[in-house]
Structure formats: C-alpha cells, structure tokens
Amino acid sequence: AQSVTQLGSHVSVSEGALVLLRCNYSSSVPPYLFWYVQYPNQGLQLLLKYTTGATLVKGINGFEAEFKKSETSFHLTKPSAHMSDAAEYFCAVSDPGSGNTGKLIFGQGTTLQVKP
Amino acid sequence: DTAVSQTPKYLVTQMGNDKSIKCEQNLGHDTMYWYKQDSKKFLKIMFSYNNKELIINETVPNRFSPKSPDKAHLNLHINSLELGDSAVYFCASSHWDRDYGYTFGSGTRLTVV
Numbered sequence A: 001a002q003s004v005t006q007l008g009s010h011v012s013v014s015e016g017a018l019v020l021l022r023c024n025y026s027s028s029v030p031p032y033l034f035w036y037v038q039y040p041n042q043g044l045q046l047l048l049k050y051t052t053g054a055t056l057v058k059g060i061n062g063f064e065a066e067f068k069k070s071e072t073s074f075h076l077t078k079p080s081a082h083m084s085d086a087a088e089y090f091c092a093v094s095d096p097g098s099g100n101t102g103k104l105i106f107g108q109g110t111t112l113q114v115k116p
Numbered sequence B: 001d002t003a004v005s006q007t008p009k010y011l012v013t014q015m016g017n018d019k020s021i022k023c024e025q026n027l028g029h030d031t032m033y034w035y036k037q038d039s040k041k042f043l044k045i046m047f048s049y050n051n052k053e054l055i056i057n058e059t060v061p062n063r064f065s066p067k068s069p070d071k072a073h074l075n076l077h078i079n080s081l082e083l084g085d086s087a088v089y090f091c092a093s094s095h096w097d098r099d100y101g102y103t104f105g106s107g108t109r110l111t112v113v
Helices: none
Strands: A003-005 A010-014 A019-020 A024-026 A033-039 A044-050 A056-058 A066-069 A074-080 A088-092 A104-107 A108-113 B004-008 B010-013 B020-025 B031-036 B041-049 B053-057 B066-069 B072-079 B085-096 B108-112
Touching: A003 A104, A010 A019, A019 A108, A024 A074, A033 A066, A033 A074, A033 B066, A044 A056, A044 A066, A044 A074, A074 A088, A104 B041, B004 B085, B010 B020, B020 B031, B020 B085, B020 B108, B031 B072, B041 B066, B041 B072, B072 B085
Parallel strands: A010 A108, B010 B108
Antiparallel strands: A003 A024, A019 A074, A033 A044, A033 A088, A056 A066, A066 A074, A088 A104, A088 A108, B004 B020, B020 B072, B031 B041, B031 B085, B041 B053, B066 B072, B085 B108
16 A cells, blocks of 8 residues: 655754655555644645656745655755754555546654754 | 635534534635644544545545535534544645645634543
8 A cells, every 4th residue: 555654753954954855655656745843723834746757846935856666755955944844744645546536645654843 | 815714723522522623715626625734743644625525535434424515615523522532623625636735724622622
C-alpha cells in the first residue's frame, strides 16, 4: 500500500538558518507529491506540488522541494527560516491505486519550531 | 469570501447525541472530501464525492453519513457520538483531474464529553 514517511516529528531551527523537512514515499509508480502547511487552529494550505516535468518545484513563502525518484524522496527546503514559518508541515502523495478518486495520503506531519 | 467554509468551527456535545457539520465551497470544484485529524495530527480520508456521487468511502463506522445535495456542498452527519469521535474534521475540495490540489476548510473541532 502507498505510504508516506516524514522523518522527524519535530524540527527546530534558528531564525535565518536552513530549513530541511524530509519526506519519503513508497509507490510502485510515480505519484503526485505535495507539501501542505498548517498554522495553529487553521486548515491546511498548499505550499507546492510535483506532478510532472521539472523535479525541482518552487512554492509559496520561499519554499522549494525536489523530487528524487531514485531515492523516493520529496524533501522540503527553505534557505532562511523566518519566525512566521513555525507551523505543522505535511507531505502527501496521490494514491495511484485509487484511480482518479483524488485520494491523498498524508505523512505524520513535522512540527517546525523557529528560534529567535 | 471564504473558499471552503465549514460550520460550526467548534462543537462540544455529549455522548450519544447526533450532530452535523456543514461544508460549502465557492471555487467551482467538482470534488469534495472529508478528512479526520486525530489528536496526533494524523490526517485520514473518510469520504469523497464527485458531482454528488460517492467515490471514496473508507473504513468508517456507519454512524458517519455524508450527504452532498449539490457539488458545492458536502455535509457530515454523525449518529450516536462516541468519545473516540473527538477530533478535528476537515472538508476539502479540488478539481476532478490528476493535478490534485486540495483547498481545505479551517476545520471543525469536535469534542465529545
């Protein structure tokens, strides 16, 4: 079955430091991949997505992610963390087995803490 | 205007009660979803409707019944509420194609006491 693993349930960085949030997936076919951000008491907001084409995708708020098929990874990065980046981050994959149902499978989430 | 709106935002109720959560989207999307987020923030799909047709029905107790009167609305009715139903329920919508970008509502925090 399709699955998503986010390494590290909690990541802490200093303001201005590099942000790296890890995501690995299991799939026998190339999936579509997504990163979402959830601020406290809010819904999830799409940061970026990979469907086809260029493997390095840029999203909102200065985030980007690179699809590496050989490593089955889709890690999220940002060169310089801001205090406002503190939130919960979710990696998600489409489920090829679901056909065209639009079903997304989410990772467990990573809490990003940004220290002054 | 809110793209995906859920009501109520908070819901506190006693065990055994029946409650409903409503969801509406004004994005012109044709697919809507219900996800449950547990206390550990894990998100799991419950149901999905495309143009009022049920297309995803995960292993969910039959106390949970979705209803989609039209493609802009997806409601969730829960009978005989149990303590374990306490969670945040998110509605989401998307276009029916392979480029699945969900737009989420802000969630309904259900607390069963």
